Every structure is written in C-alpha cells, then in structure tokens.
Amino acid sequence: MNEQWGESMKRLLLVVNPCAGKQLIRNYMVEVVSLLGQYGYSSTVHITTGRGDATEVVSKWGSNFEAVVVVGGDGSLNEVINGVLSIRGNQPKVGYIPAGSTNDFAKTLSLPTNIIDAAHRIGQGKPRPMDVGECNGRYFTYIATFGAFTESSYNASQKVKNVLGHFAYVLESVKSLKNLRTYKTRIETEDKVIEGEFLFGGAINSTSMGGLFKFDPENVKLDDGLFEIVLVKKNNNLFKLLKAVTDMKKPEYESDVVVTCKASKLKITAEENIDWCLDGELGGTYKEAEIQNLKRAIQLIK
Numbered sequence: 274m275n276e277q278w279g280e281s282m283k284r285l286l287l288v289v290n291p292c293a294g295k296q297l298i299r300n301y302m303v304e305v306v307s308l309l310g311q312y313g314y315s316s317t318v319h320i321t322t323g324r325g326d327a328t329e330v331v332s333k334w335g336s337n338f339e340a341v342v343v344v345g346g347d348g349s350l351n352e353v354i355n356g357v358l359s360i361r362g363n364q365p366k367v368g369y370i371p372a373g374s375t376n377d378f379a380k381t382l383s384l385p386t387n388i389i390d391a392a393h394r395i396g397q398g399k400p401r402p403m404d405v406g407e408c409n410g411r412y413f414t415y416i417a418t419f420g421a422f423t424e425s426s427y428n429a430s431q432k433v434k435n436v437l438g439h440f441a442y443v444l445e446s447v448k449s450l451k452n453l454r455t456y457k458t459r460i461e462t463e464d465k466v467i468e469g470e471f472l473f474g475g476a477i478n479s480t481s482m483g484g485l486f487k488f489d490p491e492n493v494k495l496d497d498g499l500f501e502i503v504l505v506k507k508n509n510n511l512f513k514l515l516k517a518v519t520d521m522k523k524p525e526y527e528s529d530v531v532v533t534c535k536a537s538k539l540k541i542t543a544e545e546n547i548d549w550c551l552d553g554e555l556g557g558t559y560k561e562a563e564i565q566n567l568k569r570a571i572q573l574i575k
C-alpha cells in the first residue's frame with residue numbers, strides 16, 4: 274500500500290473496450306489499474322458491452338469522477354466524449370489510453386502508443402483544453418467528413434481493422450477512387466459561401482486523417498475554436514487528385530481541385546441525403562448538416 278492510498282485518492286472511471294485493437298488490453302489491465310493507483314487514482318473499471326454503452330455509462334455516472342479514462346480506439350474516445358458532454362454541471366476530465374487499431378487521433382495528440390507508457394502519461398499529465406465538434410447534435414473529437422475516403426473506416430469490419438490497422442483505411446480509399454461519387458452542395462461558414470460539386474468535404478480538428486494526409490502541425494491548433502475545412506472538387510484527373518492530397522496541407526488555399534480554410538461554424542446543404550462520418554464511424558445521414566466547433570469543451574489529460 275502506498276502512502277496516498279485511502280480517502281485522498283482521486284476517483285477515476287476507467288472505460289475499457291475489450292474488443293479494441295488486438296485485444297492487448299486484456300494482458301495489461303492489472304498493471305494499468307495498479308499504475309494509476311501509484312499516481313493517486315482509485316479506479317472503477319467498466320468493461321463496455323457494445324456500441325453506445327460507453328456513452329451511456331459516462332453520461333449517467335461520469336460526474337462522480339474526477340477523470341474518465343478510455344482504453345480503446347478513436348471510436349471509444351468518441352463515445353466517452355459524447356457521454357462527458359451530455360453531463361450538465363460537473364464534467365470529468367478525459368484521459369485516453371490508445372489501444373485501438375485506428376489510433377489516428379492519438380498520433381495527433383502525441384500520446385504514447387504503448388499502453389503502459391500511456392497510463393504513465395495520465396498519471397503525470399495535466400488537463401489541457403481541447404475543442405470538440407458538433408454535427409447536428411452529435412459530438413466528434415477530430416473529424417466530420419462526407420464523400421470519398423470516408424466510408425472506409427465504418428465499412429471495414431473490426432476483424433479487418435485489427436489485421437490491417439490503418440491500411441484498412443487506405444485500401445478502402447483507393448478502392449473507392451474507381452467510382453467517385455460527387456455531391457452538389459452549398460457550404461456556408463461564418464465568412465464565406467462555397468458552392469460546387471464536391472467529392473469530399475471535411476471539418477477537421479486534427480493534424481492528420483487516416484494516414485491519408487497530414488496538415489502542417491504549425492498551422493493546426495486543437496484549442497483555437499476553429500476547424501480546418503477541406504473540400505475536394507469534382508475532378509476526373511487522377512494526377513490532379515493525387516496532387517490535391519498535397520494541396521490540402523495548405524491552410525488557406527483554393528485551386529480548381531481543392532478549397533481549404535478555417536471556420537468555427539458551417540452549414541452544409543446538399544441536394545440529396547449525404548452520409549456523414551464522425552471520427553471514423555457513420556454519424557448520420559442528412560441533407561442539411563450544421564457543424565460547430567465547441568471551443569475548449571473538454572479537458573484532456575496529456
């Protein structure tokens with residue numbers, strides 16, 4: 274027993290997705306709980322039972338804890354953040370121990386990829402404010418997209434994701450290049466209106482997306498209340514499209530293929546229903562999507 278053990282310990286809710294990634298977490302649970310104890314946290318462990326469970330548990334019980342730490346992938350983090358933001362009043366801080374197959378966002382956050390190192394980081398880290406996005410009432414931590422490149426993550430089964438990791442994203446994306454669908458849309462931000470036929474659109478709070486492209490980290494802040502907006506226009510020229518991936522990195526840019534800008538609010542109106550992808554999962558089908566950046570909505574321990 275260490276000296277801190279007892280009443281002065283901070284209450285922590287550990288939300289564990291047992292199916293995440295290669296299920297490695299099963300081998301580390303005792304060590305993670307013990308380690309957090311050494312940092313003065315008394316852990317209550319919740320093993321999730323399926324989709325939506327983490328959100329429900331955090332929403333109901335989260336306010337009793339100083340911190341809610343999620344062990345899983347970006348999808349599990351998304352669920353926990355949806356739970357935390359549904360709490361009126363005492364919202365717990367959030368910690369993330371990446372153990373999924375697509376820890377895309379964990380890379381942006383520069384979190385350790387090793388479970389034990391990540392647990393140490395929770396123990397030693399400080400809460401830092403982070404923006405969260407909202408798309409028609411649903412929260413996302415790092416990305417809301419429509420069109421090409423976006424179906425991949427939720428189409429790939431957990432098994433495929435486990436085996437292929439982020440290549441699942443990439444392979445699916447390449448496959449979808451063959452039959453590029455486009456969407457006639459009108460995008461209104463707080464200071465501009467962009468109309469056209471797009472094959473991809475995204476509001477992003479991250480420095481990268483699925484290993485497909487990276488922004489210049491110098492230009493991206495996760496707590497400035499602004500998204501990086503990327504729109505790729507209809508184009509059948511493969512070389513131009515490949516170049517577009519490079520052009521997306523530019524902070525304010527417009528060419529015949531790509532538009533990039535920053536915005537805190539946007540409304541996307543389409544002629545037909547569009548599937549939206551939030552943090553790599555299907556996040557609703559809408560003709561009209563209202564997206565806003567909730568500046569510094571959560572405190573992330575890192």
Ligand SMILES: [Mg+2]
Nearest residue numbers: 494495499500
């Ligand atoms: Mg930002």
